[in-house]
Amino acid sequence: MDEKERKQAIYPVSTESLQQNGKTVYYIRSVTSTIFGVSAGILGLESYYGFLFYFAGTAFVSLLLFLLLARGQPTEYFTSANDIWMGNALTGLSSFVLTWTLFYGLVDA
Amino acid sequence: MSFVSTAITVFSLLLLFHAGYSAYEFSHYLKHLTVNSNATLPIDIITETIVATCLFALGQVFGADKLRPVSFAKWAKGLEREGKSPFAFLERRPGYMNVTKLREEYASTKK
Numbered sequence: 001m002d003e004k005e006r007k008q009a010i011y012p013v014s015t016e017s018l019q020q021n022g023k024t025v026y027y028i029r030s031v032t033s034t035i036f037g038v039s040a041g042i043l044g045l046e047s048y049y050g051f052l053f054y055f056a057g058t059a060f061v062s063l064l065l066f067l068l069l070a071r072g073q074p075t076e077y078f079t080s081a082n083d084i085w086m087g088n089a090l091t092g093l094s095s096f097v098l099t100w101t102l103f104y105g106l107v108d109a
Numbered sequence: 110m111s112f113v114s115t116a117i118t119v120f121s122l123l124l125l126f127h128a129g130y131s132a133y134e135f136s137h138y139l140k141h142l143t144v145n146s147n148a149t150l151p152i153d154i155i156t157e158t159i160v161a162t163c164l165f166a167l168g169q170v171f172g173a174d175k176l177r178p179v180s181f182a183k184w185a186k187g188l189e190r191e192g193k194s195p196f197a198f199l200e201r202r203p204g205y206m207n208v209t210k211l212r213e214e215y216a217s218t219k220k
Contacts, residue, residue: 013181017184035125069170
């Protein structure tokens with residue numbers, strides 16, 4: 001058995017908790033992505049600046065998740081620390097572009 | 110979702126709607142009532158939009174379910190406190206009862 005399997009056998013992981021946490025993070029990210037799209041449309045951002053706004057917003061949400069939900073201990077709630085920073089980071093991209101184009105067209109009279 | 114997080118979310122959506130309507134009016138005036146069409150959005154609309162998005166993200170994170178501990182030990186500890194342990198079937202095993210010992214215990218307490 002290699003190191004990782006050994007660790008899994010001694011300290012098992014509850015899959016139900018993992019799934020619940022994944023669902024919570026996924027919901028937060030998709031909902032905030034739509035709102036980032038709305039603000040990008042209102043601000044009238046175009047091409048690269050819009051996507052930059054999305055990544056900045058996702059980083060802000062990751063920071064909030066790290067500080068408020070995980071309370072500074074990501075390994076206690078996820079398998080690896082990267083899951084809270086970059087997990088599901090790109091799932092909201094399509095919702096973002098959808099609301100971005102919608103509100104850009106609406107606000108630009 | 111708690112009351113505070115719902116309140117923050119609703120307030121941020123109101124702010125966002127107000128900022129959007131202001132931006133629409135601004136661009137409407139710019140296009141139809143002025144000649145110069147190079148102006149950027151006023152700084153207060155921009156600030157209102159950014160504050161509204163930050164508040165929305167904050168409200169959502171506040172109102173989210175608490176994260177469950179991932180290590181099996183801690184998760185099972187939380188469950189056992191409520192009484193729903195995943196190993197509850199092991200607490201009572203009729204095949205391993207020691208009847209004579211139980212009889213002696215009962216006899217000693219009966220006196």
